[in-house]
Amino acid sequence: MTFLRRYGRFLLLAFVPIAVGLELTMPENHTAIFCASVVAILPLAAMIGRATDVLADRLGGGIGGLLNATFGNAAELIIGALALREGLFDLVKASLTGSIIGNVLLVFGAAAFVGGLKHPTQHFNRTAAGMGTTMLLLSTIGLVVPAVFHLLAHSGGSGVELKLDTEIAVVLFATYCASLIFTLRTHRSLFGPVSHGSAASDRAHNGSEVRRSVIMLFAATAGVAIVSELLVTSVVATARDLGMTNLFVGVVIVALVGNAAEHFSAVVLAAENKMDAAIAIAVGSSTQIALFVAPALVFLSYLIAPQPMDLLFTTYELVAIALSVLSIAFIAHDGETNWMEGVQLLAVYMILPLGFFFLPG
């Protein structure tokens, strides 16, 4: 186990050249390329996470937080941008949906379950958690309004809707910026221990480590960009070959890949009874997806996509997001968790993607 935790990353890194090699030698074998890319992204995302932690620690306060916010979801952003360029809007939205529900239900559910097996009741700061769940509710509202509007307006052309969606994206993004001021400046103490939760920050960082981190950050981001390209170009064919819909692949598989690093960290932290850090990762990551990545992709779509992307998620996606947010709110509002609450979140995660699996594309 210790060996795997130490060197597993390097073994997984081998999948980066494997994926590229497969693309060069047998470009028609989509499923193999897709699987290799999926595996290859895992260590790269972990490297980005680790390098960001070190730098955030060193730079401290505002800049560190900003760095974390931007690179923390680098994989999601890059995959999203590439899928956007291909006009795969359904896949982009499905992977945003999957990231939100996956972080809230699977990541936090697994963390509460594993942590709960060791500790009868685990406590965390209710104010910080409540803030996070309210942010998620806000995002849900931002996604529900376009859908309800679309149902009611029958506007034919999407001109009005696109305008509404873009304005909503601006409101969500501005709220996200305000929340950075809250988290990093005015109410820093509430969140203080959280950003130091990961194992990396327990050690002192010297100059050479910082330099190494900057290099690692750029190398890993470049790697993610390359591998994501392979992933996005092979995903549609793979889904067809495996008999799955784009929606299911986006919601479950792509989202799992983009958040694998968070999954691992949150569970480890919960097992160490650092529940504040675990919930900050799970809820914070969902919030970033909804309030930063989603609006950023809407803005980006004006530049790089064949046409601007709206915020019109499918009904089932909205129901899934809304139910996930309600679930985490019910569980987190009292500032404590136990293993059964983890089981409950995991059960919701079992039920929701089942529907995505069976739904026709």
Place this chain on the structure above:
Amino acid sequence: MTFLRRYGRFLLLAFVPIAVGLELTMPENHTAIFCASVVAILPLAAMIGRATDVLADRLGGGIGGLLNATFGNAAELIIGALALREGLFDLVKASLTGSIIGNVLLVFGAAAFVGGLKHPTQHFNRTAAGMGTTMLLLSTIGLVVPAVFHLLAHSGGSGVELKLDTEIAVVLFATYCASLIFTLRTHRSLFGPVSHGSAASDRAHNGSEVRRSVIMLFAATAGVAIVSELLVTSVVATARDLGMTNLFVGVVIVALVGNAAEHFSAVVLAAENKMDAAIAIAVGSSTQIALFVAPALVFLSYLIAPQPMDLLFTTYELVAIALSVLSIAFIAHDGETNWMEGVQLLAVYMILPLGFFFLPG
């Protein structure tokens, strides 16, 4: 009053032979048979409840809890199974809906109101209550997903939907089993005083009482089976005669009958300021209906029904369940109640069945 509480049961028991007699002598008088059966089930359900309490107390821990879980909703299960055999799926689902909203709104509302008249503020354990409401949310999700899926998939045949519904039933049932481990084993102390809440457990139980309880349990269950048969065969004709829909009869009348014992216990306990026990009965009973009785009936339907039953509740039923769960969550999350909160729950109960009454069959 003391007299009635002591001997009322025996008076009501007379309705068992009355119901059977009516069926034998005037089988065409459906309404009379239905009414007699309704009254006859009340003392039988109370006897099952009392016998289960005594045995659970004696056997202790795991087995006692399992007994409680299985026999606690014996009446609902038997009525449901018989209606299933007749293919009356609408009635089955309506009575499940009615049991859930009735327990949450009517039972707990009446308990909070009556208790609140005597005690300005009543307190209970928030962790246990939060656990229960989250379980209810989970059940709601399990019921909402099939409905949304049905709306979106337009799958024509019900093959895919039935598969989805059966898998959801498995997830719900597995979560229920996990919750038994939580309640009876790992976090027993949280729920400890609850299972001892009823008046019966204040006395010591000797051997002869246990023997008597076993006999009572079997006799009462047999009685419920007989009377439920009469109830189910007369309900459709009665509803037609009284100008009510099957839906309304199932949601309001059958559900009230199946839960009468819980109603009475919860109100008495709340008046004695044992609010933990009262909420455990109300929320616990709803949870059992949603996570144990409903999946069990889905599984049973493969064996005894003309065709397997899906989990596709009507939109109005889902809205009613969801709003009930939200109501109890709003009221119970702070671990205290007062009479006004009881009035609020009762008001919601007044509003929701009104719709069922006016809805066309």
Place this chain on the structure above:
Amino acid sequence: MTFLRRYGRFLLLAFVPIAVGLELTMPENHTAIFCASVVAILPLAAMIGRATDVLADRLGGGIGGLLNATFGNAAELIIGALALREGLFDLVKASLTGSIIGNVLLVFGAAAFVGGLKHPTQHFNRTAAGMGTTMLLLSTIGLVVPAVFHLLAHSGGSGVELKLDTEIAVVLFATYCASLIFTLRTHRSLFGPVSHGSAASDRAHNGSEVRRSVIMLFAATAGVAIVSELLVTSVVATARDLGMTNLFVGVVIVALVGNAAEHFSAVVLAAENKMDAAIAIAVGSSTQIALFVAPALVFLSYLIAPQPMDLLFTTYELVAIALSVLSIAFIAHDGETNWMEGVQLLAVYMILPLGFFFLPG
């Protein structure tokens, strides 16, 4: 600022004769009449509020509370009744919707934001706040049921629906009466400091002030009636001229006008860290709208409207109300607020009316 707070009211009062003058001299200039009426209502509503406070203080307890409940939303009631007489049901419902979401999101959001800028964390009584949000949930249920019923029943004629809606209005109204008993009698201490929150009540009131208040109350109410008449008759033409829908004008502009006094008071109280009073105004005012003004208008419609008004709000209105109630519940359940929570509520207020703006009439 002190000058404006002292004499601003008198300057604004000049708009009462201005509005009347415009109507007499250029009745075809709808937009000017509408704008003048909007401004003229502000000081009148403030006068009603102030006079009611003084009298409630003097009369004390039950009668004072009743006075507050009736006159606190006098402007809304009068505007609603006049619009009812014209058969402008859409406008009536839109202004009810706007009042509810405006109080919850804009008033309380602004209060929490402004208060939060001065005080890192502001606390308030959770029981009173929870009571208020549950009342709002109850109202939402009362408004959702007719809409769902309408969707499902396809009843053609509105006979059955009107009956359902009237009965729901009775239940809501009865619950409101019960809540007055709770607030003013049995649990007075919970709400005690709240009704004394306004600046007016810090002074002793002598006889002449009471007399002056009675006169002020009647004069201001008469003024509101006159100006509301102008407002209602000019609103449809104004909306058309400005290219807005009736819905948007009702939800945003009319609702803002009717609640301007509450807005100002709540923000001032929050800045003084009297958060209990601020939330009581915001949530209490929404509750009064939903449980007192709305049912009262339904009952009134039988007397003065061309035909009885139902409770059938548009889907978007219901979604907006439901999301607002969820937002306040997420934010208020822990009994504390900070500036970021104010921003979150304001962000929701930015998103929801955007949809009303773009929706076709």
